[in-house]
Amino acid sequence: MRIAELSRQAGVSIPTIKYYLREGLLPPGERTNRNQAQYDEPHLERLRLIRALIDVGKLPVATVREVLATLDEPDISLHKVLGTVSASLSEPTASTPDDDLVAAREDVDALIERHGWQIAEDTPELDVLAGIIVRARQLGHAHIADSFDTYCEAAESIADVDVGYVSGLGTVENVVEGVVVGTVLGDAALAAIRRLAHQNLSARRFAES
């Protein structure tokens, strides 16, 4: 198909497609001439994936490029891609070593320990979580962190179905794509569902009709 058709089917404007081509998010089409290229189904799928990562996951274009690069690596393992996707999705942690952060990080390590989780020391999420605890404390809501044990238990059942889902995808490429889609769409879905659960609970407990 030509670029106009790709644009129509994906619902993405031609200038935007050209922009993604320039930015290396989308591989160039197969050239048939100096000013003609053919795009096919994989292009369309890739384009839809890009839009999902941007629209639903709110990923910046640069992060999308990183994630897609991981996805295109020839020898990928599920565990490795999880790490890379995680790393791309969490901001690089602040440079200041900060006493508060170190303390919070110890609490995070204890949390992980309590749940018997096997996590590499340098996983960025550990610092992200520590950072959140620091903020909560600064805001006078230190006890929010007390809920994190429950969050962990809940996350275990969630991770269970998540990994179950991707495991059933067959080829490595499919699994890896499933990880990306599942991570990003899953985050968004989980946030929405949590809000719905809040609404439900507060409707039941505190509704004044």
Place this chain on the structure above:
Amino acid sequence: MRIAELSRQAGVSIPTIKYYLREGLLPPGERTNRNQAQYDEPHLERLRLIRALIDVGKLPVATVREVLATLDEPDISLHKVLGTVSASLSEPTASTPDDDLVAAREDVDALIERHGWQIAEDTPELDVLAGIIVRARQLGHAHIADSFDTYCEAAESIADVDVGYVSGLGTVENVVEGVVVGTVLGDAALAAIRRLAHQNLSARRFAES
């Protein structure tokens, strides 16, 4: 305290504080003179809250303003503030009524029904979730939505501790602030914890040492 001190304690530059004042995120200090104003503890707390919403929650400044406005309303109920905060946090849903979206929305309604949740028809998260399902289908990952029942169960226990936490906060103002902080920091924490759970599970199942 004067603006320099406020800046120092919050770790936010003076021009940025002035910007927040202009944007109405931060109420003006108490004027003592034509070019002097006093800021106090509440200002500092508000400023820290603003930074947490922006840094951790990635909320745009305009949304922070909305959320803070809700927080400052004189007569607020927990249930109302949950709705307003939710509304501020989810983008306004697309205008196109779209067949795919309608179908997905029915699936969402069925999901809510299965769990016996009481949710107002017009809650924005219902459409957000439907939108995510549409994207998943377009990406050939329709079955991701099968996991949402598990997500709901997990979200129930999470919402339980969340509501338990804010209920214990005493005054209405504290509760409302707790909702805001808990929603935003909680989302970020939950996402991080989910990633950690993934890492743990994949380490155990698929690790090649």
Place this chain on the structure above:
DNA sequence: CATAAGTAGATACCGATACTATCTAATATT
């Protein structure tokens, strides 16, 4: 009390991000 430092408020400017528009030279379609 003079001089330096700090401040409010107004306005202008800035860098990053994510596109969008335009132009050229060529090819495709009708």
Place this chain on the structure above:
DNA sequence: AATATTAGATAGTATCGGTATCTACTTATG
């Protein structure tokens, strides 16, 4: 032959989240 479409290059634009500067003061300090 006339019209539409395309690749690729380059330039322009809107928004966002600040920064910087300037003026007319007021405070703090030696």
